[in-house]
Amino acid sequence: MLIEYIVGLSGLIAAGLFIYGLKAMSSPVTAVSGIVTAGYGMVFVVGATFLNLFNISPDARPHLLVNVALAVVALLLGCLWTGWRGRTVQMTAMPQMVAIFNGMGGGSAASLAAVSLLSDHATSGLHLSVTIVGALIGCISFTGSIIAWAKLDGRMRKPVRFGGQRIFNAALFLIALVLGALTVMQYATPQGVLPGILFFAAALLFGVCMTLPIGGADMPVVISLYNAFTGLAVGLEGYVMGNPALMIAGMVVGSAGTLLTALMAKAMNRSLTNVLFSNFGDTASSAKGPEGEMKSADPSDAATSMRYASSVIIVPGYGLAVAQAQQKLYEFVKMLVADGVDVKFAIHPVAGRMPGHMNVLLAEAGVPYDMICDMDDINDSFATTDVALIIGANDVVNPEALTDKSSPIYGMPILNAYKARQVFVIKRGSGTGYSGVQNPLFFQKNCTMVFGDAQAVLSKMVEAVKALGTA
Template sequence: MFIEYIVGLSGLIAAGLFIYGLKAMSSPVTAVSGIVTAGYGMIFVITATFLNLFNVTEAAKPHLLVNLVLAVLALVLGCAWAGWRGRTVQMTAMPQMVAIFNGMGGGSAACLAAVELLSDDPTSPLHLTITVLGALIGCISLTGSIIAWAKLDGRMKKPVRFGGQRIFNAGVFLIALVLGALTVMQYATPMGELPRDLFFLAALLFGVCMTLPIGGADMPVVISLYNAFTGLAVGLEGYVMNNPALMIAGMVVGSAGTLLTVLMAKAMNRSLTNVLFSNFGDSTSSAKGPQGEMHSVDPADAATTMRYASSVIIIPGYGLAVAQAQQKLYEFVKILVADGVDVKFAIHPVAGRMPGHMNVLLAEAGVPYDMIYDMDDINDSFATTDVALVIGANDVVNPEALTDKSSPIYGMPILNAYKAHQVFVIKRGTGVGYSGVQNPLFFQKNCTMVFGDAQAVLSKMVEAVKSLGGS
């Protein structure tokens, strides 16, 4: 009885820490403390789990030692691997790490469901239905996240598409539902293990089929969606296991992931069904031809212009992460600020390859939070800004989204960099963005390209402003 009391109290404390931690993660200022707080909540859950191992039935006691060994082994291996990856991962690889970690959460929920379905204890149809539903969502999150990881990591270069793909995917999903229903029906009419086993195979297959055709430009939304799936699956399995901490944590994560998914889809002015079932984001799609001539300038000249400007807005994109140039960028910014230039950062909701990618990148470099602005808060400032500096971004500053109804990105809100008096774009070459659409901004009279790797270009800019004798 004492152990049950401690376990129940630990779950309640953990749930509170999870909720507080997630709330703190909503702001860059408190995000780190939020992660630490949620980590303490996880410690409470793990402690309660180990305590619960001693609160077993007489029939289960012979297996107690084996369960303890397996639990400790899993904990040691998981902490060691996750800790090592968390410390060594490059910012360019952060999105795929988030995807694979999220997939492990979905897989864990599916494993909990599998254990429950393998047990011989009698249960109700409602209990079985929730177990199967959690297994379905968890399996989809697992294999879908693995495919998302492969795409983000460059192991899958192109979306996989074929004729009749949507019908095939719908068929796989329908088969998974039917097999799930048959698994639930075994409560009344035993039909052997085959429907259950085939159900898991179909659910895992659908996660793969669902993600294969989605292009790289939509990966931030997909990661967010699978995060919501994982939370929902964990919450459902928490109900099955009568574990309040899992229920609360899963539902909070699921609802937060769902809200973030909706907000990101809205930021692209597209529905979730369009994200999942359209061909948007295919980098192999045909792009429009050149719309004039791109004008380029030496990094030193661009830096000099910004040094003598009154205001500069910087728009970071995935190219900044690829070049690992965030530290050099902030070094350049500190020099400008010391010389009296008003510098701000503008963040598009879907910039990068995962939700909040650019915020994390800038935070790693030490950029103060009060210099970072969301799109809605800064867009009106571009018209009165002397210089807009775009680093490795493309689609999020493409004015074609506002003017060309035939464009696949038409209607997507953008950062209004094109309105600035002068625009400098640091870019490796003349290629298009993930949407496969050419950016007319690069051909405007007020836009000048600075070709090269962002790290190398910014290093030259730093040298140039230092040579001017300022701060």
């Protein structure tokens, strides 16, 4: 009896640590401590679970010890692999790592559902229904996250689309629902096994088919959505197993993922159905494209302009992460600040390849949090700023989103970098952004391109500012 109380109390304590950790993760200042706190909660509840060994009858222990040994091996393998990946992953690979880790959570929830369905103990119709719903959501999150990982990792470079795809996907989802209902109705009968197997196959396949047509530019929203799916699936399976820690953790993660998904969709001024079913990026924004020519300058010229400016706003994008140039950028920024230049960073909610990607990137470089501003807080400042420096960003500063109703990104809120007195853009080439839409900002009179890898360009900028200081 004492062990049962301890195990139950451990779930409550762990849930409290999860909630506190998630709350702390809402601020860059406390994000690291929040992750550590939530991790302690997970270690605590996993450790307490093993106390159930002392509450098992002696006759059942030999069989249980085999499962415990397998669980320990799985924990060791999982901890070693994820710990190694977490320490060695490059910042450019962080989005796909988040996607695949999230998929593992969904797959675990689906596996719990499968084990519950295969167990011999009597189960109520409500528990069976909840188990099936959790399995469906977990399967979709599992295979959908794998496809998202493949897209982000460059293994699938183009969306897979074909005629009648939406009808096919809808039919597949309906088939999964029917098979799930048959599994519930025929549970514990010889005829109940086949519908269950077919249900899991249809659910896993639907996760793949649902994600294949979604463009890469929408992956941040998709990752957030599947995170919510995983949390919901875990919460449902926690209810089935009577595990308060799983229920609370799943509900917290699911609700947080849902809110984040809504915020991401709002930041793009698009509904979630539009993200999932609009074939974003299929159409060209303009038949003729922007008029004029791109002007280019040397890194030293751009650095000189910023050295003698009063204010500079920097817009980081995925190109900064690709070049691993965040440390060099902050070195450049510190030199400007030392010379009396007011420098701020402007972060678009969907910049990069996952929610908060740019915030993590700048935090890794040691940029103070008070220099980092959200879009709504800084957008009005561009009009009075001397220089806007854009590094590897494209779609989030594209004024076509405000003016061209035929553009696929029309209506998406952007950073108003085009309003600055002078705009410098560090970019490898003159190609389009991730959405496939050309940016007319690069052709404006107040915009100058600085072509090259961000790491190399910023290194030259640092040298130029140093030379000005010794001149």
